[in-house]
Amino acid sequence: MFTFIAMKGICMVLNRARKNRIVLCTVAMIGLVAFAGVVSSMSGPAWATRMPSGSERQAVGSSERLRELMTERYEIHKSIVETLDKSIAAGRIGLAEWRDARVAMYAAKADLCTQTAERLEVYEEMVDFLRTAEEQARRRAKAGVAGETEVRQTRLATIDALMALERLRLVQPR
Secondary structure (H helix, E strand, O other): OOOHHHHHHHHHHHHHHHOOOOHHHHHHHHHHHHHHHHHHHHOHHHHHHHOHHHHHHHHHHHHHHHHHHHHHHHHHHHHHHHEEEEEHOOOOOHHHHHHHHHHHHHHHHHOOOOOHHHHHHHHHHHHHHHHHHHHHHHHHHHOOOOOHHHHHHHHHHHHHHHHHHHHHHHHOOO
């Protein structure tokens, strides 16, 4: 609910800037979704603390079902990325679409991690990818193929991933 309200507020503010409104709202939404994913994975599922103690068997089934759904989500993201990898190599899609799909795949992969150390590795992979994408965006802008907005959007995605990585490092036991 908070994410929806925050997203609506951000979109209202960004609504004033008619140009690139959809792109800006999409970038804001991706950042909020990534942030919500990190926060929820750090504290564990909120409903688990409210579950009655007599429903342990149901909890195991629900936990297994959740894991199955998360795995299916990751596999779908992974297949989308594989398809988009071919499309970007052929020049049929833009860098932003490819970048966002990969970030979503990394986030889904991080959700599957059971330990903070594993999740850190995934976020480090994401940051490495985004730094590469950022460099590609700079080269494309310098060549006149893309605008400066694409560079800024990629930089924002990198910053969001770095912030999530730092948050994870703060909660990791030493």
